[in-house]
Amino acid sequence: MILMATAPDETPDLTQHFGPHLAYTSGARLETGIEPDKLVKTHCCFCGQQCGIQLKVKDNQVIGFEPWEDFPFNRGMLCPKGVKRYLQGSHPDRLLTAYRRDPQAAGGFRPIPYDQAMTRVAAEIERIQSAYGPDAFAVLSGASLTTEKAYLMGKFARVCLKTSNIDYNGRLCMVSAAAANKKAFRIDRAANPWSDILTAEVVWISGANIAECAPITTNYVWQAREHGAKVIVVDPRITPVARTCDLFLPIKPGRDIALFNGILHLMIEHDWLDHDFIEQHTVGFEAVAEHVKQWTPKRTAEVTGITERAIRQAAEMWGRAKSSFLLHARGIEHHSHGVQNCLGAINLVLASGRIGREGCGYATITGQANGQGGREHGQKCDQLPGGRDLGNPEHRAHIAKVWGVEPEGLPQPGVDAYEIFRKVDRGEVRGLLSLCFNPKVSLPDNSFITRMLEKLEFFVAIDFFLNETAHHADIVLPGSLQEEDEGVVTQIEGRVIKINQAVDPPGEARQDWRIIQDLARALGRERGFTFTQPREIFEELRVASKGGVADYSGITYEKIERQGGVFWPCPSEDHPGTPRLFEPGSWNPVAKGAGPFYFPDGKARFNVAPYTPPAEDVDDEYPLILTTGRVVSHFLSGTQTRRIGPLVDQYPEPRIEMHPQLAAKLGISDGDWATAETQRGSCTLRAMVVTTIRPDTIFIPYHWPGKKSANQLTVSAQDPISKIPEYKVCAVRVKKAVESAELKVLSRK
Amino acid sequence: MEFFIDPNRCIGCQACVQACSECDTHKGHPMIHLEYVDRAHSVQTTPVVCMHCDQPTCAEVCPADAIKRTEDGVVQTARKPRCIACSNCVLACPFGVPKMKTELKLMMKCDLCYDRTSVGKRPMCATVCPSQALFFGTREQIELLRPRSTPTNRFQFGNQTITTKVNMMLPKVGQAEYLDVTSVMSEQASGKSISLNVLMDNLYQGEED
Numbered sequence: 001m002i003l004m005a006t007a008p009d010e011t012p013d014l015t016q017h018f019g020p021h022l023a024y025t026s027g028a029r030l031e032t033g034i035e036p037d038k039l040v041k042t043h044c045c046f047c048g049q050q051c052g053i054q055l056k057v058k059d060n061q062v063i064g065f066e067p068w069e070d071f072p073f074n075r076g077m078l079c080p081k082g083v084k085r086y087l088q089g090s091h092p093d094r095l096l097t098a099y100r101r102d103p104q105a106a107g108g109f110r111p112i113p114y115d116q117a118m119t120r121v122a123a124e125i126e127r128i129q130s131a132y133g134p135d136a137f138a139v140l141s142g143a144s145l146t147t148e149k150a151y152l153m154g155k156f157a158r159v160c161l162k163t164s165n166i167d168y169n170g171r172l173c174m175v176s177a178a179a180a181n182k183k184a185f186r187i188d189r190a191a192n193p194w195s196d197i198l199t200a201e202v203v204w205i206s207g208a209n210i211a212e213c214a215p216i217t218t219n220y221v222w223q224a225r226e227h228g229a230k231v232i233v234v235d236p237r238i239t240p241v242a243r244t245c246d247l248f249l250p251i252k253p254g255r256d257i258a259l260f261n262g263i264l265h266l267m268i269e270h271d272w273l274d275h276d277f278i279e280q281h282t283v284g285f286e287a288v289a290e291h292v293k294q295w296t297p298k299r300t301a302e303v304t305g306i307t308e309r310a311i312r313q314a315a316e317m318w319g320r321a322k323s324s325f326l327l328h329a330r331g332i333e334h335h336s337h338g339v340q341n342c343l344g345a346i347n348l349v350l351a352s353g354r355i356g357r358e359g360c361g362y363a364t365i366t367g368q369a370n371g372q373g374g375r376e377h378g379q380k381c382d383q384l385p386g387g388r389d390l391g392n393p394e395h396r397a398h399i400a401k402v403w404g405v406e407p408e409g410l411p412q413p414g415v416d417a418y419e420i421f422r423k424v425d426r427g428e429v430r431g432l433l434s435l436c437f438n439p440k441v442s443l444p445d446n447s448f449i450t451r452m453l454e455k456l457e458f459f460v461a462i463d464f465f466l467n468e469t470a471h472h473a474d475i476v477l478p479g480s481l482q483e484e485d486e487g488v489v490t491q492i493e494g495r496v497i498k499i500n501q502a503v504d505p506p507g508e509a510r511q512d513w514r515i516i517q518d519l520a521r522a523l524g525r526e527r528g529f530t531f532t533q534p535r536e537i538f539e540e541l542r543v544a545s546k547g548g549v550a551d552y553s554g555i556t557y558e559k560i561e562r563q564g565g566v567f568w569p570c571p572s573e574d575h576p577g578t579p580r581l582f583e584p585g586s587w588n589p590v591a592k593g594a595g596p597f598y599f600p601d602g603k604a605r606f607n608v609a610p611y612t613p614p615a616e617d618v619d620d621e622y623p624l625i626l627t628t629g630r631v632v633s634h635f636l637s638g639t640q641t642r643r644i645g646p647l648v649d650q651y652p653e654p655r656i657e658m659h660p661q662l663a664a665k666l667g668i669s670d671g672d673w674a675t676a677e678t679q680r681g682s683c684t685l686r687a688m689v690v691t692t693i694r695p696d697t698i699f700i701p702y703h704w705p706g707k708k709s710a711n712q713l714t715v716s717a718q719d720p721i722s723k724i725p726e727y728k729v730c731a732v733r734v735k736k737a738v739e740s741a742e743l744k745v746l747s748r749k
Numbered sequence: 750m751e752f753f754i755d756p757n758r759c760i761g762c763q764a765c766v767q768a769c770s771e772c773d774t775h776k777g778h779p780m781i782h783l784e785y786v787d788r789a790h791s792v793q794t795t796p797v798v799c800m801h802c803d804q805p806t807c808a809e810v811c812p813a814d815a816i817k818r819t820e821d822g823v824v825q826t827a828r829k830p831r832c833i834a835c836s837n838c839v840l841a842c843p844f845g846v847p848k849m850k851t852e853l854k855l856m857m858k859c860d861l862c863y864d865r866t867s868v869g870k871r872p873m874c875a876t877v878c879p880s881q882a883l884f885f886g887t888r889e890q891i892e893l894l895r896p897r898s899t900p901t902n903r904f905q906f907g908n909q910t911i912t913t914k915v916n917m918m919l920p921k922v923g924q925a926e927y928l929d930v931t932s933v934m935s936e937q938a939s940g941k942s943i944s945l946n947v948l949m950d951n952l953y954q955g956e957e958d
Contacts, residue, residue: 248948250952306951633762692790
């Protein structure tokens with residue numbers, strides 16, 4: 001057995017020094033009638049909806065919020081995370097200096113001067129890259145960063161580090177939908193603004209717990225319903241949006257393609273098709289029609305676990321509609337066949353011809369703050385700014401010119417975030433820089449990730465709190481909170497909006513883009529990394545994106561403010577932006593007028609989406625399905641929300657949701673301890689016994705670390721195209737557990 | 750502008766509760782009640798703000814005359830020097846609204862964000878509510894936005910008829926003569942049979958007829 005040098009999580013006073021501590025409203029924030037120095041119009045730091053919010057600032061501290069009722073997307077509406085997000089500022093756990101890992105120091109980390117930390121990081125990068133080659137140093141980045149930061153990280157990896165190994169946490173989030181959108185439309189963006197939901201006759205929601213993960217979208221869906229829209233929800237659980245839908249399809253996790261194919265089968269059988277649209281604007285219908293012949297209602301029912309009657313009803317509702325909006329999210333995307341699931345959904349949209357018009361739409365519900373913008377401008381392993389491809393010689397030449405480097409000098413496409421850790425295992429990656437990513441909590445089978453973090457020769461983390469992954473860092477650099485910087489993000493609809501700075505970073509904390517540039521300078525390669533403000537980065541990004549599919553060249557900070565956001569593509573300054581894609585007669589730089597879609601012939605593609613079972617299906621030993629997801633008061637790996645007292649009080653710890661039929665079989669009552677076990681690990685939590693979940697499925701939310709982490713259980717199988725992990729299905733067994741002293745403590749925490 | 754509660758739309762997210770505790774008049778203390786009706790069988794939740802009765806029972810039973818109603822019909826939190834923290838109001842309110850803050854020796858309740866609504870702003874909860882289960886606006890707006898529901902402000906508790914400033918939205922189909930609020934209160938609901946078979950109804954469990 002290899003003895004680890006240190007086991008950071010077991011450092012006794014780590015929590016005492018670095019948290020998570022719970023912040024509550026106190027001090028100046030509790031004083032009533034206090035006059036703020038200013039109200040800063042900006043956006044929420046959490047999900048992809050990017051609700052407009054005004055932050056109240058007093059003495060360089062965010063002391064509260066005021067709704068921003070003029071912002072068109074949310075008109076003042078917020079979820080509990082947005083309401084309490086201000087408590088992440090002035091937080092006791094905030095990193096105010098650089099740190100060096102030192103088991104002898106309090107909390108396991110010793111504060112060191114920033115410059116000293118920089119010198120050490122630069123020396124380690126040099127050492128690792130000269131010993132093992134440039135690719136031995138990898139970069140992990142995030143989709144909660146502004147587009148300027150995401151762009152700069154991509155450029156930093158390719159130009160300064162010359163490593164092909166950069167990827168980002170959008171790999172866990174939007175990549176299946178992105179890949180499917182590119183296959184079907186050759187552009188990856190929500191096809192419509194959310195206002196098109198309001199006039200749809202049918203709203204189809206597959207694998208999206210809208211009320212908890214994109215709460216403001218609820219109002220759009222339900223406003224459509226007020227005016228007569230039928231709402232169809234496909235989910236293994238009765239979520240709050242499913243509760244009042246017109247048709248609920250309790251699908252067995254991992255069987256979404258089967259359902260989409262079965263619905264298309266019925267659309268064809270009843271001739272609920274838009275023949276003109278299929279003929280004029282699509283390619284590949286015949287092959288798909290042939291493929292779905294086998295998906296009779298009977299077979300669809302057997303595979304999906306939904307009754308034939310309900311499937312027929314759904315097909316009729318969808319098939320006969322004159323207008324519709326299909327929405328999906330991680331529920332169908334987090335699969336080893338996530339891309340195929342999304343293609344199955346898109347086939348339904350294309351067969352109906354209901355896209356590119358008012359009330360006729362399709363979109364994935366992007367998860368992270370800048371899930372859209374963060375996946376367009378080059379922090380993805382195979383991508384360059386403007387949605388360009390790193391493997392495409394023309395694209396390489398264009399970007400190399402903007403960056404003032406030789407195209408040959410740019411690295412080739414690298415590998416996805418999970419594969420980077422497998423490269424650590426194989427000794428191909430020896431050093432790591434991470435920003436805005438907490439893989440120890442968020443990646444599947446995370447005991448492997450923990451081992452890999454310890455195996456690294458050198459790990460530097462940039463963050464504002466010491467997240468669980470950063471516990472393993474050799475050097476920690478104090479980065480910035482969203483409200484301490486400015487820049488653009490692109491929200492759920494494809495609307496580019498502006499984050500405005502409310503306060504300055506405290507202590508020696510610095511804006512992340514400055515840290516990246518400091519690092520370039522410490523490495524003696526600062527050329528191209530001498531921006532003095534985010535606006536300058538954005539100006540270069542505009543040029544870099546020009547002519548690409550994700551064209552930002554006509555967007556300015558001023559125009560965003562003037563228009564309440566600008567939808568890309570926006571190819572010139574006098575262009576208003578493009579809220580709705582694929583309108584009849586619309587022009588794009590690929591089709592050049594041949595048609596509304598982004599292929600040279602202007603036509604969309606049907607794609608045969610064959611059904612395959614989940615990578616790990618149930619068996620006698622592990623007879624149940626585990627599916628994971630979110631709760632409304634927490635966000636992703638919980639780095640922020642597990643530090644905000646009122647949000648923790650709202651949902652203090654994960655529970656295992658199970659149906660009473662299953663609970664009775666296992667002898668478990670509501671509130672009992674239960675152990676969920678997979679081939680990878682086990683997790684003991686309290687049971688929540690509810691009739692709102694399929695009896696063959698259990699659900700655990702994934703926001704927690706350590707022994708409460710659902711990702712101890714999940715499988716690291718990935719989609720072969722998108723490389724998204726299969727968070728939504730693996731085989732599990734559950735048994736009743738007895739309360740131990742350790743569990744009691746865990747529970748109290 | 751009026752307040753409308755539409756429990757049908759509530760998603761239980763607690764944005765209202767979290768936002769309520771941000772209000773300057775009672776910072777740190779949420780005044781909204783948000784309950785699951787019966788979580789074992791449904792995700793249905795119901796939000797309740799003070800209904801602001803025309804003849805407030807809380808004020809009627811207050812021995813210290815601490816609860817005042819403004820000219821524009823807003824029933825306020827107990828006046829601090831007068832409130833004797835006897836909890837009469839808590840026990841008597843048919844909607845279960847007032848909260849006794851023992852640490853402050855004061856009854857506190859929703860005052861319709863008087864600091865906001867009295868200057869033309871919307872209350873905090875109805876502004877942030879992401880599903881607009883809590884809605885603040887004009888009657889014309891609500892009629893336009895909710896054609897399937899109708900507002901009511903008349904409630905029957907046994908022999909007591911109560912009319913309120915705040916409205917409850919009722920489905921137009923199967924409209925009741927009056928709404929008995931106790932039918933959606935959590936302490937009452939456990940005795941009622943709540944049928945939610947949609948999951949099991951649509952669950953394929955083998956060969957169908």
